[in-house]
Every structure is written in structure tokens, then in C-alpha cells.
Amino acid sequence: MLLRMSTLLLKTLREELADAEVPSHRLLVRAGFIRRAAPGGYTMLPLGKLVLDRITAVIQEEMLSAGGQEVSFPALLPREPYETSNRWTEYGDLLLTLKDRRGADHLLAPTHEEMFTLLVQDMTGSYRDYPILLFQFQTKFRDEARPRGGLLRGREFLMKDAYSFDLSEAGSIAAYGRMRAAYQRVFTRIGLEHTIVSATSGAMGGSASEEFLAAAEVGEDTFVGCTVCDHAANTEAVTTPVPAPVLATAPPLEVHDTPDTPTIAALVELANNRRLGGRDDWTAADTLKNVVVTVDHPGRDPELLAIGVPGDREVDMKRLEAALSPATATLFDDFAASPDLVKGYIGPQGIKIRYLADPRVAPGTSWLTGANEPGRHATNVVAGRDFTPDGTIEAAEVRAGDPCAACGEGTLTMRRGIEIGHIFQLGRRYTDAFKVDVLGSDGKPVRPTMGSYGIGVSRAVAAVAEQHHDDRGLVWPAAIAPVDVHIVAAGKDGQVEAALELGATLSRSGLRVLVDDRPNVSAGVKFTDAELIGIPKAVVVGRRLGEGLVEIRDRKTQERTEVPMVDVAGVIRADAG
């Protein structure tokens, strides 16, 4: 393959786009890989399409060698299957729906669990047909409230989704393991430094769930690692170690007048000033903060729910929603309408609504909390004695330095990442919904269990750009660079002709080649563009052409070496992906 810059649909921008913030977005636009075409929708220009296709090829290769079979479903689907699985409502506003000319409801699919399940139901009937692993590349649609970051979060994006169907739990776990390994190979091959973290499965439903996060400052996911063990988790999935049971030796509950203390800070200050309970060492962590939220279950009436967390912590709404999924939660503030709930002075004792507590609010722990009367708080409020939560919930914010639940020794560190892959065991959620049964070897019906495995392909382009750039531009990993070598004709005197000739030679030897043969463009411009575009190797055909020498530049290391023209293919090939 040989591309000539003089004819390539490419326009690099000298100046920054005004509204591009994140590095990948800025650079991909400036270097001429993508262009915005719609809110949350991007056109892949020739260079961008080449990268996308190379990533696609890597994924396809690994999926096939993991035993996958490729199919392709429509993106435009009727409502019924999603009605059956309940996702028409559960997916909420994120689902991009439309009506056809007859008024019938359709959707532009956000993922394709339903269609894969129906296909397998349609085409299998016997245990002999299993196990099955299917995958596709497909444009997915989500009606994002706020697309951002260019390719990082769009309303339309390319995704590889795969689904495994097994008749045994062991088979399903094995499929999960194979896909997990395949994903590691994919991300390693395309040059993404990634961490596998425990996750929640969200609106897709399911149990065991892990995310592949590419570390990047602009990532929307926060994940934790452990200083001692190799535990890693999305903050949404972090579990809080339950403190050792405390003997219930606390003195009886006592109510105090605590005027003007609607906030934890004011309460702690007053408690110390007045030596509440004979102490002057109260801290926010001794208090129990009770937050009321309105929970919206899809297709059901909203419910009021109180959440109890130690007073030194905020409620993390993302963690809360993950814990309540598929329901969504909003902070409740209509206290005028609920006289039972005294804003700023809520306590769990005798509360009339459902009450879920942080795991730290373990039986036997004693708290300073609201007395459910204006201007009054209670001390020695003991969990399990003075109140019993309706359950525990992981909704409190996670902080660096929190103890690790996995090993019990280390503490948590926090980083940000881009979700580039998500794998989870779906179980029978969809095979149940569609009543998929096949005949087992014993003649009895068996219901397949599923796994679901997704990779954001277009997002991966941006993730790679986030991880591989410098102040001059992009620095593509060799395995997915749009081409292997960028030949720059630096000057005059037949250098363009020589560059094209060299390009043709390299191309015949199987390399992907881009030749900057633009006439009347100065060498400086060509060098700057080459660095912006970020091809791993550049070959400069320039002033020593007469001696048969050209310069090879490594984009990443900036290293320059002069080599005889005849050796170029060998040197490039040694490093090409």
C-alpha cells in the first residue's frame, strides 16, 4: 500500500480547535484522522479509518482464535425483543428510539444481547450445537445526555460485542476465562496499558463483571488499586471491609439539644464545645449522616430511601446508582412535604422509610446522629440496638488510603481510566426472557447460560491516542499505525521522484507507505506534519540522496540514523507491526 500525501484527503490544522479539550480529541482532529460531523458523531478520515481498521483486525483475529464466529446484525431493530427483555424501559433515556412511518417503535441498538439470544434460539435445538461464541462489529447508539471528549463518548460509536452460550456453569466460566485472556492479548497488541478491575454490570444485568480500563487522566472511570495485593476495582464496585463486631457496651441512647447544627461540621463543633457525652474529641467520623434519596425503579412508582454513611464521607451518587441498578436515584429535597423527615436532623431510629446503611455501620457500632426533631441530636445510637437497617449498601465515597477488602492488609490508591472493554457473565437473564431451551443428552431441556464481552473500538482509537502522544503530536504503536513508514521528500533536485521510487519499493516488499510528495511545501512543514501524524518511522529523502543515503527517524525516541537507501526496507521491517 502506498499513499501519496499530494492526493490524500488530509488537512492538518496548525491551530487548535477551540472546543476540543482532551488530548486525543485535539490531536486526532489536528492531525487529520477524524472530523466532527454531528453532535457526538465523528467522520473517520482516511488516516483514522486505517487505524480503526487495524484495531478491528486485531480484535477480529483474537476473537476468531478464541473460537468466535463473526456475524452482523442490523443496528435498527424493532421494539418487541427489547420489550421482552424489559430493556426498552430499563435502559431509560440512553436508549435511542424512533418511530417509522406507521408509528411502530424501533430503536438503534445500544447492545445486541436480545438479537444474539434470538438467533441462537432460532438456530439451535440440541446440546450438540453448544458451546457457541458469536461476535460482531457494529455501530451502537446511545442517547448520551452529554457527548464529550471526541471519540471518547459519542452518541454513535463502533463496538465489538460478543456473547457466549454454554450449557454448563463450568463451560460458561471457561468461556469467560478465554475471552478475558483474548482481551488482554488484544489490548497488549494495540499498545494500551490497561488494568482489569472488578465492576458492576449496569443495565445489561449479570453477575461476575470486569472492566478493562486504559489508564488516562481524562478517563471517566475512577478505579482503585491496592498497595499490597493485586486487587483492582472500579470505585462503583469497591467493597468496604466490615469492621469487627463491637460489643454492645455503649451507654443508653441520650438525646441532646443541638440548635443550629444542620451540617456535620456544625454538629461536631458544638458537640466538642459542649462536651457532649463527656467527650471533646468528636470527629465527623463519629457521626452518622443520613441522606434521603428518591429511587426511580423502571416501570414502578418512585420510592423514598434513606442512606446512612459515616459523617466524614459523602454519598457517591455513582456508587449509589450502581448499587441500586437498574434504578436511578436523585437527592430528595422536598422536606416540606414530608414532616417525618427533619432536614439536618434525621436519625435511623424509628425512621419510617426504607433505610440502608454503609457496611461501617455494623451491629454494635455507636453513633452521634439526628434525633428526628429540629435542633436535636442523639448520642450512643447503637446499630442493632437502637435501630436496625433494612440492609447495607455501598454508596459512601471511596478514598485513597481506605483499607483493601481483598487482602485486608493494603490500602487503596486511586487512578482514572477509560473503559475500553467490559466482560461479564450474564447468566440466564436473556435466555430466561426468551425461554431458550435445548435438548440435553438426557433428553431433558437445558437453558443456556450466557456471557457478554464488549470492546469500544472507536473509543480504543482515542484511548491509544491518549496514551501515545507527546507535545509534537501522535505517536502510534507500530501494530496499529495507519502506515508503517512515512517518507518525506525534504527538498528539491529529484528528491520527490526518489522518495516515490523508494516508496514503491517498500510497498512491493509489503510495507504500508505514506509518501509526502507535496510539491512546493517546505521541508519544515513536512517534518512538523510527520510528527503530528505520528507514523512510527519516517524516512527523510534529502541532501545526502546523491550519496545514496537517507535518514531514518524514530517518532517515539526521536533517534535519527543515516542508512543506505538499499537497507531501508530491512531496518523498517525489523520494527514494523
Place this chain on the structure above:
RNA sequence: CGGGUUGUGGCGCAGCUUGGUCAGCGCGCUCGCUUUGGGAGCGAGAUGUCGCGGGUUCGAAUCCCGCCAACCCGACCA
């Protein structure tokens, strides 16, 4: 969904306060000549429904109303 900021040639911006040679600048683009190893020089050009709709006015990029879009922030605590 809320808040903030912004919409003026392909890109980046000025002009708006105080309505009337305000349709302007830089980059890019076209043509010619020169130049050619680090975003070249000179000369000559082309490109605008000033986001959209309505209103005020003799006259609107500029003032008023409505809408749309983009970007950023927040999805905020007892």
C-alpha cells in the same frame, strides 16, 4: 436535567458597550514569480444566509424576544 461560556469565510479570532464605509485580521485556499533540512517571501485573488426565527428601526453582526447548537462545570450532602 441544571449552571456557565460561546456561536462572525475551512480553522483561530476582532467588531457588539455607543445601530449607519464593520464585513475585518491571522492561518489556510487559488494564481504567478522566487524559495526549499524545521510551520518561507513578494505580488495578485477567491471565499460570509454574521447560528436560526421573529421583533424594534429609515437602517441590525450590533438592541429586544424566542428557539437551536457547541463547549465547559455540576449531576452535590443533611
